[in-house]
Every structure is written in structure tokens, then in C-alpha cells.
Amino acid sequence: MIKIIISFISIFLISNAIAQNVAPVLQATGNQVYCPQTSLPIVTNMSITDPDDVGIAAMYIQISSGYVFGQDVLTLTGIHPTITSSWNATEGKLTLSGVSGDPTYLQFKAAIESVVFINSAVNPSGQRIFSITVGQANYLESTNHYYQYIPNTGISWTNAKNAAAASTYYGLQGYLATITSTDEVQISGVQASGAGWIGGSDEANEGVWKWVTGPELGTTFWNGAVNGSSPTFAFWNANEPNNQGEEDYAHVTAPGVGQPGSWNDLSNVGASSGNYQPKGYILEYGGMPGDPVLQISTTSIITIPVITNVISATRCGSGAITLQATSNIGSINWYMTPTGATPIFSGNSYTIPLLNATTDYYVDAFPIGCTFGNRVQVTATIKPVPVIGFTTPNPVCQNTNTTLQANTSLGVINWYDSNTSLTPIFTGTTFTTPNLSTSTTYFIEAISNGCLSNRLAIPVQVVPAPTVVDETIIFCENTSVTLQSGISGASYLWSTGATTQNCAVGSAGTYSVVITTPLNCNLTKNFTVIENTAPEITLIKVDGLTAEISITGTGIYEYSLDNIHFQSSPFFNFIVGGVYTCYVKEIGTNCGYDYEDFVVIDYPKFFTPNADGFNDYWKINGMQLFPDARIAIFDRYGQLITVLTTKNPHWDGRLNGESVSSSDYWFVANLGNITSEVKGHFTLKR
Incomplete structure (x- = not known):
């Protein structure tokens, strides 16, 4: 009975001692900068505090973030008789453990301070976070959680979920891992020693994947199948989740299948063998209600400058x-x-x-x-900035164009019509201006590969062109006239072929001369040459006291009866009949004149032979002026009625003593040698 009581007391004391065991507190310092291809201690100082223990079986140092497989290595340096090291390249983890028995914390402190980081690349990059912890679970500073792969070939998702929930780690509640970041992918999948179940499922609602474990319980992380989308974070392998055979559970894909650490969906039991047979599960600790606050892990950082x-x-x-x-x-x-x-x-x-x-x-x-x-x-x-130049243009004639030349060491030349314009009017080395009426300034600027030269001004002097006026020139027949260009000191080309300043012509027509000034201004002057002839009187038509003079000839003529007073009209009116002389001369060029005598006879247009004492006789007034005159009177049928002379100067309207009827009668007056015969008609009224 006493032995039983002692045993119970012993068990109570042992249990109480275990219950009172305090977890150590780890603290690392010394975040550092790494020089390529050197070795650098991962910490500058390591402290381990444990009020009730002096040592421990093992310590674990893992490159928990930024690890590059095949380049990064952790190595224990120096002499540590009680500690041995083991490097796991897959997990990026260095295990420090006792050679025999548990090394003291002081011995682990010295060893950890002797662990160095080496990267074999010539030009490494990035940051390395080192997790130093007392347990085997991988510690991730960004989540303050722990991750551990538990191998168990063929375990179902349901059994893995239950086993995880039954696990603890230094008082932390376990659960199937919920992976919500690339850091967690790396630590729980890529750097894990195996692959297996995680806590995601769409069993409750096909195509709606949720975390069904841990602090993220009930959080949706994927909607849909292969081409779905994530409202948070997901890391499915290519062509996953494919739901082949009621695959409702998330699983970290086996190593060598697709992207390392990525996921696939499986049924609750998975395949019976091969890559899709579950090989275990991934435990996560941390973040659950009631979890203790631990400091069993610490981190240090080495940054590779980049x-x-x-x-x-x-x-x-x-x-x-x-x-x-x-x-x-x-x-x-x-x-x-x-x-x-x-x-x-x-x-x-x-x-x-x-x-x-x-x-x-x-x-x-x-x-x-x-x-x-x-x-x-x-x-x-x-x-390089383009260097530009130009050929100074010669002055140009008004209303002509010119061609401007520019050059550049690089690029192309743009031409502008103002010093501030942004839009070029032409691009190239040779620019032909439009016709210019006034002096104008153009501007050039070269551009090469985005670089602009200075903008230069090219002034173009426009010289007013000499004024020429077309002419109409009149000259007399049988003479010549000299056409004058009107501009001296130039070169000339006449339509006749002459090249002199002035050109003589002797016939009517249209002529022209092209005048080229010393500035190469071409002007054309046109001439209309008219040949005037001397006048020639062809007919003097006398009608009563009116005479009309008809002439031939080209020119401007004027007329006179006394060769003193001239008029432009060829018509004359007389008061009395008589013998007159008509004079005609050309006044434009004084090309000559002509004259001719003519007779104007005055006679009544009608008479009334009724013995009333008024207009009883028809006669030519001033008959006495024509002593040799003979006037024959005819009726409308051409029958001679009578002949008047100075001795028989009038007609009384009778023929052979009998009165003739009222009618129109015609006369022909032959006035002798003074002029040709004059014809006319009159009316007899009863």
C-alpha cells in the first residue's frame, strides 16, 4: 500500500514537473549585407533563455524565405565537440544535434554564431530569412506559424484532417495547412520533405473551394474548375482542379509533377499508387484560439544588395x-x-x-x-546635335519663286515660315518657295534622333520687278515704226528674233519682247501695231441740204469744208445750195489728206400748183449758180415730163398744157462740169 502511494506521488511530481516546463526563448540579432562568394555568419549574436533547462537535443536552422536550391548552403564552422551538423538541401535546413546527449544552450549559442551562409553564384540576389528554432517544424516569420510534413502513405484526407487536429506543437493546436501566400507555398511545399494533404475542399459546394481547417475556416479561395479564379490566393498546378472522379480535396502535388509546391484535387483516398497516391499530410501550427505565445523561434536576415x-x-x-x-x-x-x-x-x-x-x-x-x-x-x-548651314540666296524678282539650299551634318532639315512655328512647311535640303511678292524670311532647323539644331533664318530679298505696259502703236503706210522696250541694261528677245533694246517694224501686227533683267527677272511687253493709210474720198452723198462724205482707209479722220475748221463727223448740213469742197485728213499720225468738190442743190420737197400764190412751182433754188444746168423731171414710170434750164427754171405741174396728177416725181440734175449729176425726188400735191 505504501509503495502504491509512493508511486502515485512520484507520478504526480513527474507530471507536475512536465507541466511546469517552460519553453526556451530564442533571440537572434545581426541583420547583415552579403558580399557575393563570401561566407557570412547568419547572426552576430544569439541568445537562448530557458529558466528550467540548460540544454536541448537539437536546434534547427532553415532558410525559410528566399532559398535558392543548388546555390545556398548553411555550414557549421569552427570546433564544436558536442555538436554535429546535417544539411538538408531540399528543405534548406541545417540540423544541429548532440554528438551524445543534449548539448547545453551555451554550446548551441556558440554553434549557431558559427553557422555561415554561402552562395555559390557570381551574382546572387534577393534576401534570405533564417529561421532558428528548437523544434523540427519549419518556422515562417511572415506568418509566425510552423509547418511540418508528416509522412503516411495512403492516408485519406479525412484521417489526415483528424490526425492534424489531434496534433500539438509546444502547446500550439495543429490543423491541415491552409496556404495563403507564396511564402507558405515555399516553406510547406517546395521546401518540404514530401507532399500531401492540405485543408482545402469543395465537398460542400462543387466548384467553391474553401479552407475547412485552421484560422481560415470557411474562407473561399477558388471558384470554378480549371479556368476558375481566386478571390484571395491559390496555387493550383496546370489544368487543376479537374474534378476527375469526385475529387473534392486539395493536395500538394508530388515532387516532379508540374510546378513545385502547386496543388491538385484528389478524392478522399486518392490513387492507390503513383504520384496521385497520398504520401502524407502537411501540418500547420499557429493562429488558433487559445494558442500560447511562444518565442521558440527567431530569425535573422541576410540581404544581398541588388x-x-x-x-x-x-x-x-x-x-x-x-x-x-x-x-x-x-x-x-x-x-x-x-x-x-x-x-x-x-x-x-x-x-x-x-x-x-x-x-x-x-x-x-x-x-x-x-x-x-x-x-x-x-x-x-x-x-550629337545637328550642325546646319545654308547657301545665301540671291535677290529674286517680284512675283517669282526661288530655290533655297540648306545642309546638315545629321538628320533631316525642316523648313518653317516663322521662328516660332512648330509645324514645318517642308522637309528636305532643297526648298522651292512659292511666288514671292515681298521680301520673306524662312527658317531651318535640323532634327536627328530627337536632337534639334539651332533654328536659322534665311532671308530672301525680293526686288520689285520693272513695270512694263503693253502698247498700241499706229504708223502711216509706206513707213516704219520703232518699238521701244522701255527698260535699259537688260537682255532682249523680240518676237521678230531681234535682240536689241528697241526694234523697228514696217508692217501692222502683234509683236512682243521678253526682257530679262540682271536679276533674271523675265518681263514680257506686247505691242499692237496698226498701219494707218491716207484717206481717199469715194463718195459724197448729197440729199437736199445734207451731205455725207464716204472714204476708204484705216485711221482716225476729220472733215472740213474750208480746210481750217475740222470736225470728226462726215455729215454736213447746209443752208443754201452751192458748190463746196470737202477736205479729209488723218489726225492720228498725220498720214495724209484728200479733198473733192461737190454740189449741194436746194429744192422743195413738195409743191402745190393750185394758183393760190404759194408753192405753185417746183424749181432748184440758186439755179443761176449753174448756167449750164439741165434738170430732167420724170414720173414714177420713168416718163420724161419736162426739162428745166436757166431759161426755163421752174415747172408748173403741167404736161402739154394739161395738169398732171398728184404723185411723187423724180429728177436728175446735170449741173455741167462742176460735179456729177444729182438725183432726187419730190411730191406734187393738188
Whole structure:
């Protein structure tokens, strides 16, 4: 009985001691910058505090973020007699364990401070986060959770879910992993020692995938099948989830199948063999209600400096230029060479006060003294500015055009009609202007690869053209006339073929001369040449006291009866009949004249032989002026009625003593040698 009581007391004391065991507190310091191809301790100081224990069986150091398989290695250096190390390249994990028995925390502290990180790449990049923990579960700083792969070939999803829920880790409640970030993909899938079940399912609602375990319980992470979408985060393998055979449960794909760490959907039991046979499950700890606050893990960070961005610069022509660069950490150093040498400047922005040619610079963010490192080239480009010139144009004649010539060392030349215009009127080296009426200035500017030359002005002087007026020239027949160009000091080409300043012609017609001035201005003057002839009187038509003079000839004529007073009209009116002389002369060019005598006879247009004492007789007034006159009177049928002479000067309207009837009668007056016969008619009224 006493033995039983003692046993119970012993069990109670042991249980109470276990219950009172306090988890250690780990704290690492020394976030550092890594020089390529060197070894660097992962911490500068490590502290382990445990009030009730002096040692532990093992410590685990994992590259929990940024791990690059095949390049990154953790190595224990120095002499540590009580501790041995083992490197797992798949998980990126270094295990420190006792050679025999449990090493003390002080021994682990010394060992951890002797663990170095080495990367074999010439130009590594990124950041490495090292998790140092007392347990085998992988610790992820970004979530403050722990992850552990549990191998169990053929286990069903349901059994894995129950087994995970029954697991604890230093008092943390376990559950099938809920993977909500790429960091978790890396630590729980890529860097896990195997693949298996995770806590996602669409069993409740086909095509609606939710986390059914852990703190994310009930959270939808995928809608649809292969071509669905995620409202949060998902990492399905290619062509997954495909729901082949009621596959309602999420599973981290076996290594070597598709993307490392990606997911596929399986039925509750999966396949019986091969890549789609469950090989275990992935446990996650942390974030559950009631979980204790632990410090059994700590982290340190090594950053490999990298230039995250560079901004090269370009300018046209020599001058100041500014280059820029940014990095993920550290101060940026500027160099003139891709390797070696000392920095010429430190800082994100580097201004070269004067640069004449394109120059490559190099930047890195490594601490000075790093012998390796990837320097990034930054180029300051100096683009040449075109140099332009032009041929000074000669003055041009008004209302003519000209061709302007320009040249450039580079690029193309644009022509503008103002110094401020942005739109060119022409592109090229040779520009033909429109016809110019006034002096005009054009502007040229060359552009090459975005660089502009100075804009130059090309003035074009426009000289007013001499004025010529077409002429009409009249000259007399049988003479010649000289056509005058009106401009001296030029060259001439007449339509006759002559090349003199003036040209004589002797016939009527149309002539022209092309006048070329010393400025090569071409002017054309036209001449209309009219040949005037002397007048010739062809007919003097007398009708009572009116005479009309008819002539032949070309010209401008005037008429006179006394050769003193002239008129432009060929018609004359007389008061009394008689013998007159008509004079005609050409007045435009005084080409000559003509004259001729003519007779004007005055006779009544009717008479009334009724013995009333008025108009009883028909006669030619002034008959006495024509002593040899003979006037024959005819009726309308041409029958001679009577003949009047100076001795028988009038007619009384009778024939053979008998009165003739009222009618029109005609007469023919032959006035002797004075002029030709005169004809007319009159009316007899009873």
C-alpha cells in the first residue's frame, strides 16, 4: 500500500514537473549585407533563455524565405565537440544535434554564431530569412506559424484532417495547412520533405473551394474548375482542379509533377499508387484560439544588395546630365569600370557637371570592399546635335519663286515660315518657295534622333520687278515704226528674233519682247501695231441740204469744208445750195489728206400748183449758180415730163398744157462740169 502511494506521488511530481516546463526563448540579432562568394555568419549574436533547462537535443536552422536550391548552403564552422551538423538541401535546413546527449544552450549559442551562409553564384540576389528554432517544424516569420510534413502513405484526407487536429506543437493546436501566400507555398511545399494533404475542399459546394481547417475556416479561395479564379490566393498546378472522379480535396502535388509546391484535387483516398497516391499530410501550427505565445523561434536576415532600378539619361550635346539608381538596401556606389576601382560617387542620384560623349557608368549597392558583385551599367548618352548651314540666296524678282539650299551634318532639315512655328512647311535640303511678292524670311532647323539644331533664318530679298505696259502703236503706210522696250541694261528677245533694246517694224501686227533683267527677272511687253493709210474720198452723198462724205482707209479722220475748221463727223448740213469742197485728213499720225468738190442743190420737197400764190412751182433754188444746168423731171414710170434750164427754171405741174396728177416725181440734175449729176425726188400735191 505504501509503495502504491509512493508511486502515485512520484507520478504526480513527474507530471507536475512536465507541466511546469517552460519553453526556451530564442533571440537572434545581426541583420547583415552579403558580399557575393563570401561566407557570412547568419547572426552576430544569439541568445537562448530557458529558466528550467540548460540544454536541448537539437536546434534547427532553415532558410525559410528566399532559398535558392543548388546555390545556398548553411555550414557549421569552427570546433564544436558536442555538436554535429546535417544539411538538408531540399528543405534548406541545417540540423544541429548532440554528438551524445543534449548539448547545453551555451554550446548551441556558440554553434549557431558559427553557422555561415554561402552562395555559390557570381551574382546572387534577393534576401534570405533564417529561421532558428528548437523544434523540427519549419518556422515562417511572415506568418509566425510552423509547418511540418508528416509522412503516411495512403492516408485519406479525412484521417489526415483528424490526425492534424489531434496534433500539438509546444502547446500550439495543429490543423491541415491552409496556404495563403507564396511564402507558405515555399516553406510547406517546395521546401518540404514530401507532399500531401492540405485543408482545402469543395465537398460542400462543387466548384467553391474553401479552407475547412485552421484560422481560415470557411474562407473561399477558388471558384470554378480549371479556368476558375481566386478571390484571395491559390496555387493550383496546370489544368487543376479537374474534378476527375469526385475529387473534392486539395493536395500538394508530388515532387516532379508540374510546378513545385502547386496543388491538385484528389478524392478522399486518392490513387492507390503513383504520384496521385497520398504520401502524407502537411501540418500547420499557429493562429488558433487559445494558442500560447511562444518565442521558440527567431530569425535573422541576410540581404544581398541588388540594384532594383536604374535610370539612364540622354541629352543632346554636351552638358550636365543626371543618372539615377535605386537598390533594395545599402548605399549605391558609382564606378567608371564594371569591376574593381574605387567608387567615384555614392548616392542614388549622380550628376556629371559636363559630359561631352556617351559614357557608361556602373553601380552596385555592396559595401565597399566586396570583391564580387554584379554591377549594373547605367549609360549617359550624349547625342550629337545637328550642325546646319545654308547657301545665301540671291535677290529674286517680284512675283517669282526661288530655290533655297540648306545642309546638315545629321538628320533631316525642316523648313518653317516663322521662328516660332512648330509645324514645318517642308522637309528636305532643297526648298522651292512659292511666288514671292515681298521680301520673306524662312527658317531651318535640323532634327536627328530627337536632337534639334539651332533654328536659322534665311532671308530672301525680293526686288520689285520693272513695270512694263503693253502698247498700241499706229504708223502711216509706206513707213516704219520703232518699238521701244522701255527698260535699259537688260537682255532682249523680240518676237521678230531681234535682240536689241528697241526694234523697228514696217508692217501692222502683234509683236512682243521678253526682257530679262540682271536679276533674271523675265518681263514680257506686247505691242499692237496698226498701219494707218491716207484717206481717199469715194463718195459724197448729197440729199437736199445734207451731205455725207464716204472714204476708204484705216485711221482716225476729220472733215472740213474750208480746210481750217475740222470736225470728226462726215455729215454736213447746209443752208443754201452751192458748190463746196470737202477736205479729209488723218489726225492720228498725220498720214495724209484728200479733198473733192461737190454740189449741194436746194429744192422743195413738195409743191402745190393750185394758183393760190404759194408753192405753185417746183424749181432748184440758186439755179443761176449753174448756167449750164439741165434738170430732167420724170414720173414714177420713168416718163420724161419736162426739162428745166436757166431759161426755163421752174415747172408748173403741167404736161402739154394739161395738169398732171398728184404723185411723187423724180429728177436728175446735170449741173455741167462742176460735179456729177444729182438725183432726187419730190411730191406734187393738188
